Amino acid sequence: VYFYSAPDNFSEEMLRGKRVIVTGASSGIGEQMAYHLARMGAHVLLMARTEAKLQKVVERCLELGAASARFVSGSMENTAFAEEVVKEAENTWGGLDMLILNHIGYSYFNYFDGDVEHVRKLLETNFLSYVAMTVTALPMLKESEGSIVVVSSVAGKAGGPFIAPYSATKFALEGFFSSLRHEFIIDNVNVSITLCILGFIDTDSAMRVVSHAIRAAPSPKEECALEIIRSGALRQRELHYPPSIVTGMLLLRGLAPDLLDTLIRSNVIKSTRLEAQRGLGSMLRPCASLHVFSAFHCILLKEGMK
Ligand SMILES: NC(=O)C1=CN([C@@H]2O[C@H](COP(=O)(O)OP(=O)(O)OC[C@H]3O[C@@H](n4cnc5c(N)ncnc54)[C@H](OP(=O)(O)O)[C@@H]3O)[C@@H](O)[C@H]2O)C=CC1
Numbered sequence: 001v002y003f004y005s006a007p008d009n010f011s012e013e014m015l016r017g018k019r020v021i022v023t024g025a026s027s028g029i030g031e032q033m034a035y036h037l038a039r040m041g042a043h044v045l046l047m048a049r050t051e052a053k054l055q056k057v058v059e060r061c062l063e064l065g066a067a068s069a070r071f072v073s074g075s076m077e078n079t080a081f082a083e084e085v086v087k088e089a090e091n092t093w094g095g096l097d098m099l100i101l102n103h104i105g106y107s108y109f110n111y112f113d114g115d116v117e118h119v120r121k122l123l124e125t126n127f128l129s130y131v132a133m134t135v136t137a138l139p140m141l142k143e144s145e146g147s148i149v150v151v152s153s154v155a156g157k158a159g160g161p162f163i164a165p166y167s168a169t170k171f172a173l174e175g176f177f178s179s180l181r182h183e184f185i186i187d188n189v190n191v192s193i194t195l196c197i198l199g200f201i202d203t204d205s206a207m208r209v210v211s212h213a214i215r216a217a218p219s220p221k222e223e224c225a226l227e228i229i230r231s232g233a234l235r236q237r238e239l240h241y242p243p244s245i246v247t248g249m250l251l252l253r254g255l256a257p258d259l260l261d262t263l264i265r266s267n268v269i270k271s272t273r274l275e276a277q278r279g280l281g282s283m284l285r286p287c288a289s290l291h292v293f294s295a296f297h298c299i300l301l302k303e304g305m306k
């Protein structure tokens with residue numbers, strides 16, 4: 001009820017002239033966020049590893065009407081680089097209004113293979129670099145009473161199969177940033193923290209890695225990107241996108257966690273080759289999970305109306 005009845009006084013004008021860093025902006029949701037921000041007239045500083053892709057995104061941002069657009073290329077495996085990106089914003093703009101933390105390093109979609117080094121590297125890229133950027137950006141964000149937007153996943157709220165290292169990094173984000181939110185409130189620091197809980201989104205990389213293995217239909221990256229910007233600008237605590245599926249999942253997690261786990265497993269199909277290797281007989285059966293979530297959604301709306 002809360003998520004559906006929250007006031008929505010968003011206007012694209014809210015982003016005009018704002019100074020925004022978007023990480024992981026060379027493709028997927030980050031690239032789409034850059035285009036929305038450009039259209040809204042923001043200053044954007046984009047970050048990823050691939051310079052050629054970033055160059056193209058910057059050019060498109062300028063065509064779309066960005067107040068200014070530039071990029072820094074490098075890898076977030078190294079926290080020194082995370083600090084460098086924020087310093088670039090400081091040197092160019094002398095301040096910062098919004099920090100959108102969105103990048104992720106590559107991880108496999110398969111049984112956990114016992115590679116502890118991979119988990120350590122992924123924690124550095126997906127989690128520690130978010131902490132390092134926040135630490136460096138905080139003085140500027142305090143000054144502007146700005147916003148931190150953290151892009152996470154339903155995999156950061158509930159475990160799913162074949163994504164153990166990735167899921168761990170997303171759970172870490174919620175622990176760190178929800179603790180920080182308390183401290184900001186205790187200390188009267190007016191910097192908002194928005195945690196974005198996303199379901200399956202149709203980015204090229206996600207479609208490449210898991211489209212054959214997930215029964216649920218993906219949601220559009222363009223709309224997802226806009227919702228992230230909107231929730232950050234409105235200083236919301238959490239975004240659920242797509243709303244009915246994610247909110248339904250989280251409600252079910254509280255009420256019947258085993259049932260949720262069953263629904264998640266039934267939405268993930270493993271290739272026959274891997275199933276055979278593991279000696280598992282048949283593939284997981286399809287399940288009416290989406291209907292269960294829709295039913296939750298209807299109950300919520302009805303209760304809200306009452
Ligand atoms: N797509 C989905 O289904 C879902 C996505 N999400 C979340 O949404 C966010 C965006 O995902 P999505 O758009 O699909 O991902 P993409 O793979 O499309 O984009 C990832 C971005 O991160 C950059 N990147 C990769 N490795 C590094 C690195 N080591 N250092 C710096 N940048 C790096 C990539 O560029 P380059 O390779 O040039 O460095 C790219 O710009 C992530 O936080 C993800 O967890 C959450 C739930 C579902």
Ligand SMILES: CC(C)CCC[C@@H](C)[C@H]1CC[C@H]2[C@@H]3C(=O)C=C4C[C@@H](O)CC[C@]4(C)[C@H]3CC[C@]12C
Pocket residue numbers: 109152153154155160163166198199200205206209210214216245263264267268289
């Ligand atoms: C019950 C169902 C409706 C929902 C099941 C949700 C599961 C299957 C959904 C929710 C979150 C999704 C993952 C995610 O967060 C991000 C990425 C990174 C990307 O590069 C590759 C795909 C991957 C691993 C997604 C795979 C599918 C996941 C696990």
